[in-house]
Amino acid sequence: MRDISFTLNGGKVKVITDPSSRLLDILREQLGLTAVKEGCGEGECGACSVLKNGKLVNSCLVPMGSVQDTEISTLEGIRDTDEGKCIIDSFAESGAVQCGFCTPGMVMAAAALLREIPKPDEMQIRKALSGNLCRCTGYNMIINGIQLAAKRGDGIW
Amino acid sequence: MVKSFMPRTLTEAVRIRKETGAVPIAGGTDLMVRYRSIAGTLPAFPWPVMFISTIDELKGVSLEQDTVVIKAGTELSVVSESPLIHQVLRDAVCQMAAPSLRNMGTLAGNICNASPAGDAVCVLYALNAEVELATEKSMRRMPLSDFITGPGVTELRSNELMTAIRIPELKSAVSFYKKVGTRKANALSKLSCTGLLYTKHNKIVDMRLALGAVAPVVVRSVELEKSVYGMSRTEFSTYENELFQLYEKLIVPIDDQRSTAEYRKSTTCSLIKEFFRIVKEELS
Ligand SMILES: Cc1cc2nc3c(=O)[nH]c(=O)nc-3n(C[C@H](O)[C@H](O)[C@H](O)COP(=O)(O)OP(=O)(O)OC[C@H]3O[C@@H](n4cnc5c(N)ncnc54)[C@H](O)[C@@H]3O)c2cc1C
Ligand code: FES
Ligand code: FES
Numbered sequence A: 001m002r003d004i005s006f007t008l009n010g011g012k013v014k015v016i017t018d019p020s021s022r023l024l025d026i027l028r029e030q031l032g033l034t035a036v037k038e039g040c041g042e043g044e045c046g047a048c049s050v051l052k053n054g055k056l057v058n059s060c061l062v063p064m065g066s067v068q069d070t071e072i073s074t075l076e077g078i079r080d081t082d083e084g085k086c087i088i089d090s091f092a093e094s095g096a097v098q099c100g101f102c103t104p105g106m107v108m109a110a111a112a113l114l115r116e117i118p119k120p121d122e123m124q125i126r127k128a129l130s131g132n133l134c135r136c137t138g139y140n141m142i143i144n145g146i147q148l149a150a151k152r153g154d155g156i157w
Numbered sequence B: 001m002v003k004s005f006m007p008r009t010l011t012e013a014v015r016i017r018k019e020t021g022a023v024p025i026a027g028g029t030d031l032m033v034r035y036r037s038i039a040g041t042l043p044a045f046p047w048p049v050m051f052i053s054t055i056d057e058l059k060g061v062s063l064e065q066d067t068v069v070i071k072a073g074t075e076l077s078v079v080s081e082s083p084l085i086h087q088v089l090r091d092a093v094c095q096m097a098a099p100s101l102r103n104m105g106t107l108a109g110n111i112c113n114a115s116p117a118g119d120a121v122c123v124l125y126a127l128n129a130e131v132e133l134a135t136e137k138s139m140r141r142m143p144l145s146d147f148i149t150g151p152g153v154t155e156l157r158s159n160e161l162m163t164a165i166r167i168p169e170l171k172s173a174v175s176f177y178k179k180v181g182t183r184k185a186n187a188l189s190k191l192s193c194t195g196l197l198y199t200k201h202n203k204i205v206d207m208r209l210a211l212g213a214v215a216p217v218v219v220r221s222v223e224l225e226k227s228v229y230g231m232s233r234t235e236f237s238t239y240e241n242e243l244f245q246l247y248e249k250l251i252v253p254i255d256d257q258r259s260t261a262e263y264r265k266s267t268t269c270s271l272i273k274e275f276f277r278i279v280k281e282e283l284s
Helices: A024-030 A082-094 A104-115 A124-126 A140-154 B010-020 B076-081 B087-094 B106-111 B120-126 B222-226 B233-250 B261-282
Strands: A002-008 A012-018 A049-052 A055-058 A069-072 B023-025 B050-051 B061-063 B067-071 B130-134 B139-143 B148-150 B161-166 B174-181 B191-200 B203-212
Touching: A002 B148, A012 A024, A024 B076, A049 A104, A055 A104, A069 A124, A082 A140, A104 A124, A104 A140, A124 A140, A124 B139, A140 B061, B010 B050, B010 B161, B061 B174, B076 B106, B087 B174, B087 B191, B106 B120, B106 B161, B120 B191, B120 B203, B174 B261, B191 B261, B203 B222, B233 B261
Parallel strands: A002 A069, B023 B050
Antiparallel strands: A002 A012, A049 A055, A049 A069, B061 B067, B067 B161, B130 B139, B130 B161, B174 B191, B191 B203
């Protein structure tokens, strides 16, 4: 067991855990942040996506030993910001959410994309979402949601 | 529960490696998957581990004289964006896994994993890459093709860490890279092919061909490559069929869950022919 300190959604946190434990489990079980989901547990579905130092990562593959002194943000950290609200509202209006299991990961992937490319074209959106699976929507509505967010959020990214 | 370490400097990491033999985890995109257990429990690593992704000294891309030096812990997404790195490697890396995995995974991880299907490995073979290995007291370098000795087997010693990948400068060569997988993202290759060509006055100065996932290690034959040096288009056209048959003999794939030996062989053969077509085109 080790003390591991990092920044979570803007605030400092310290957890005591085995450095081999997965960020996904620590977020859900110890820190009560349950937006992050476990789909496959092996890097293929993106349901567990979070940002680590601003970059999209799969929290099911991140051992806590790699989290020391980093900045982690989850859906809970962005949903009430202008960016988060813009993406979430655009998703809702575009019908981008059905069962919702993939949605937290999709929103994080969308946020990572829009911060880097505020006006992405369709190919850039498809590439940015290529590690996030959705078994309900058929993807087109999610892509529409991101296009709407890009249009509406002009200036906030 | 296995012992684990969180070194923050390279010095600390090689000392821990020597004292405990702890296995390094960089991006974890191979190891965290291979040793995963049921949700909520620890991965079942069979040996002590150390997490090296927070060591800053192991990150970055730079130019040393004519050699591009990629520190071992540099994430694949950084590799794919670095203007110092040859486009063929950047293109191949862009086709690996998905954006989130490229933000975690490293070239050193792809190399040390030593899968015959490692996408970056195939291109790095063609680029004559060398690996740099450090212990507490010493440092050595060796060609990547000597470092990987079989599927999952490397020359890495139990007290060593890979610290960098070194790529010698390549004159403005024509490059060819094809990866064949089940889908575009998150699919390991069924096979891959890297070709490089450098011509001068319509003669071949340098030609390289590396084939992934069609033998226990990446296939590259420097002997066959040298046999075309100096050839003109007419000479290459006359020799082409014989050369193709020599390459065909080196392709000895297996059946596995991703593909069949037959598919791998026939598709790789088509890609070699396509590369030869490009060679002829460049020579005219
Ligand atoms: C969903 C998914 C899709 C994937 N798609 C692809 C793909 O398209 N193409 C492809 O080639 N691979 C793919 N991979 C495999 C993997 O992402 C790559 O092999 C990646 O490059 C591994 O890097 P890593 O840093 O994450 O490795 P890790 O898991 O951290 O380590 C892998 C091995 O390298 C060793 N190692 C790492 N760094 C060092 C070092 N500095 N010194 C000594 N040893 C070291 C480790 O001990 C371990 O044995 C995929 C994986 C997943 C989960
Ligand atoms: S749960 Fe992490 S990628 Fe599927
Ligand atoms: S909405 Fe159900 S998985 Fe995407």
